[in-house]
Amino acid sequence: MAGRLIYLIGPSGSGKDSLLDAARPHLVERGCHMVRRVITRSAEAVGEAAQGVSPEQFAAMDAQGAFALSWQANGLSYGIPREIDDWLAAGDDVLVNGSRAHLAQTRKRYPTLLVLLLTVDQAVLLQRLIARGRESPADIEERLARNARFTAALITGNGAGLFVLDNSGPLEHTVARLLCCLDHGHSVCA
Numbered sequence: 001m002a003g004r005l006i007y008l009i010g011p012s013g014s015g016k017d018s019l020l021d022a023a024r025p026h027l028v029e030r031g032c033h034m035v036r037r038v039i040t041r042s043a044e045a046v047g048e049a050a051q052g053v054s055p056e057q058f059a060a061m062d063a064q065g066a067f068a069l070s071w072q073a074n075g076l077s078y079g080i081p082r083e084i085d086d087w088l089a090a091g092d093d094v095l096v097n098g099s100r101a102h103l104a105q106t107r108k109r110y111p112t113l114l115v116l117l118l119t120v121d122q123a124v125l126l127q128r129l130i131a132r133g134r135e136s137p138a139d140i141e142e143r144l145a146r147n148a149r150f151t152a153a154l155i156t157g158n159g160a161g162l163f164v165l166d167n168s169g170p171l172e173h174t175v176a177r178l179l180c181c182l183d184h185g186h187s188v189c190a
């Protein structure tokens with residue numbers, strides 16, 4: 001039986017990378033894979049341990065079929081390596097750091113995917129983006145505007161198969177709720 005694709009989405013700065021890092025040992029324990037994304041962001045940029053490539057390298061990898069999923073956002077290209085399909089075919093769960101804008105296309109390819117929407121209060125989000133110090137003030141403003149366009153529409157329009165995880169509080173609470181959702185389903189873990 002195919003494994004579950006778990007698609008973690010949420011605004012930049014909501015804590016997706018932090019959550020993945022904190023949950024990693026628990027996910028590994030459950031046999032759930034995580035994958036390093038390929039991003040046209042310099043390797044020096046603070047943040048997740050992504051594989052940084054040039055736009056030309058990304059285009060070449062894409063053309064060779066290196067990605068199960070790929071998208072553009074925030075002036076960058078993102079790729080999810082195709083090895084996730086081998087894990088899913090082997091019956092293993094896979095958790096990926098996804099894109100809200102790409103959700104509809106992802107659903108077409110993986111109709112049974114489980115969507116986890118990480119949310120955080122907009123004021124908290126601003127503080128976290130500033131504290132992270134990765135983006136310029138203009139880029140932060142752009143990310144906040146993008147967030148405002150998405151979150152409400154996602155919650156109202158995509159009820160089925162979409163679990164909301166709030167990360168405005170301590171990260172340990174969010175990790176516990178994530179694991180509860182994966183182990184028992186959302187209704188048990190409200």
Ligand SMILES: Nc1ncnc2c1ncn2[C@@H]1O[C@H](COP(=O)(O)OP(=O)(O)O)[C@@H](O)[C@H]1O
Pocket residue numbers: 010011012013014015016017018019047128129131132167168169170171172174
């Ligand atoms: N629950 C939390 N409480 C406090 N700070 C957090 C929490 N979750 C994440 N952060 C901080 O917020 C910033 C953005 O988190 P990050 O994981 O990079 O978000 P994303 O991957 O969604 O862009 C980081 O500086 C991180 O340390």
Ligand SMILES: O=P(O)(O)OC[C@H]1O[C@H](OP(=O)(O)OP(=O)(O)O)[C@H](O)[C@@H]1O
Pocket residue numbers: 009010011012013016017047048073074076078097098099100101102146
């Ligand atoms: O369509 P959206 O939901 O807005 O997502 C667009 C991209 O932005 C985020 O990456 P980003 O480069 O900001 O990395 P981060 O998540 O680590 O901040 C997210 O992981 C997506 O790759």
